[in-house]
Amino acid sequence: MQQPIILFGGASFEHEISIVSAIGLHQAIGVRCEFVFLSSDHRFYLIDLINMRADYFASGKFSRSTELFLANGGFERKTLFGRTPIDCDVIISVVHGADGEDGTLAALFDFYNIAYLGPRIEASTLSYNKHLTKHLAIMAGVRTLPYEIVRRGEVVKTPYPYIMKPLRLGSSLGISVVKGASDLDYAHDSAFEFDSEAIVEPYIASVREYNLAGCYADDWHLSVIEEPQKKEFLDFDQKYLDFTRTSKAKEADLDGNVAAAMREAFKRIYGVGFFGALIRCDFFVIDNEVYLNEINPVPGSLANYLFDNYESALIALIENLPRRKSITASYNYIHSIRSQKGKL
């Protein structure tokens, strides 16, 4: 594998989770990496391996590290009389939530022509906004639960019990189950703390949920299908304990046809435009039919614990990253207008 930079942090509600995620990913891939931290005020710092401890960031000590700056082709650091590039073959981002999953970092790397493993701008937008994810599922021909979009103060029409989530966030923050009128205020306050719109779906207590991760790189690289342990729903703490998992996931006990349908659904969703990314899809199974619950375009520690052959999937992906077509300016139009008008 080329020497990657693991990028983590970001101005998001999952800033601190991303630190844990970077540590988990580093342990999983076991090759020499550089670490670059994105602070919540959008500065980049080169972090020594020895400082990859949570308190180095929580205490603010990271600001003593070498600051980096984006430039065409990669990162630069300041020198006495200017700036000098640092080695960077490819960036692997584990910036979760805002910045990492909303298209911001994808756009930066595209603009500065830096190779990166992660969702491109369009795929980020589609998975970050849960309303757009519903439309993505329609495009992919994959079922989802019925839903309703509500704004603050609007009355929810979905009957109890329902689950309510901020429309954009890419994490489990602000999510509540509403079983009756007494849950309403808390659920609305939680959801609208994070976004001006929320998505409401029926809550099915007995629904079975499954996780499947993968990527396309010359061929499909799919993980095992895991049925995660769950309470009512996976809350923030529970979900991110996965990031520090070292044990491998077990293949879920699932009917062969349903498992095949789930892999097929994954491929159709991925094919809408996730090339370059390793994503995790969370599915429901209801009456032997597969439903997309949500897409994690930058899953915790890049879902390494779900794979039997993680390193080979990652290497294949890095060797097959899509690059944006370069467009060279032409001036034919201006020349033709000039010749028509005699000036411009």
Add this chain to the structure above:
Amino acid sequence: MQQPIILFGGASFEHEISIVSAIGLHQAIGVRCEFVFLSSDHRFYLIDLINMRADYFASGKFSRSTELFLANGGFERKTLFGRTPIDCDVIISVVHGADGEDGTLAALFDFYNIAYLGPRIEASTLSYNKHLTKHLAIMAGVRTLPYEIVRRGEVVKTPYPYIMKPLRLGSSLGISVVKGASDLDYAHDSAFEFDSEAIVEPYIASVREYNLAGCYADDWHLSVIEEPQKKEFLDFDQKYLDFTRTSKAKEADLDGNVAAAMREAFKRIYGVGFFGALIRCDFFVIDNEVYLNEINPVPGSLANYLFDNYESALIALIENLPRRKSITASYNYIHSIRSQKGKL
């Protein structure tokens, strides 16, 4: 108005058009502006007003101008011992097509915390990809023509005559009308030169097309509704002659109810997420019903020629730009894990 920077150029097929657009916009707003040129290799240059002539760019002379670099809060230029910021209250981008309309520049300005007039990442993605625009119209409750998405080599099912467009581009390049089998090869070659997917819609020769531009800034600022002169469809050259228009558009001769329905459709589309931008929607009217044809999130010269009161709309918009919520990192989760595990 604060002193704006007009940003133009970009790595797109409309690079040269953007130069014309910047000149047109500057003439329309009549206040002191700075000009920043984005070259097709993604470098920024501060351009003197006297050099705002097409041949300065076409000849490559622009590279003698002061190069600028993005930094938190705005642009910087190099000095002997470092970098120094240049004044920048707000960026008005007339970068059309890729970079300007696909979310790339929006993400850069969001990331570097620079105020800008233009579509945000999500709105850019939705209007840049014509398949997503169809879904945006569904979300807005606005009619569009039936359509079909095709890839190279796939057979089109829509009966002749149909119109075929590259799925992503944001301009009129690669668009053809297919009236019969003899047009097929040319249409497919044209469309797939620019994208791996194309959108096909029925071609209605007699359809009437209308343009309406506007923005929301404390209140709605809508332009007149113009019925542009047209041939079969507006091709690249024709469309961009608009950029150098100095004459004001005339209100189209349109039934009052239809005009009201068109304004209502515009507001619903804009409301999906175009806050911060001045956009132009192109509508069809068929049997007195309004259909969205396409959205121009960065219209040529920001559609100034369509407005009676352009400067006041622009000032209102600049004074009401949405800013991304800033998120400060918290380390509660790490602290709680540390206390649970005794280390991390």
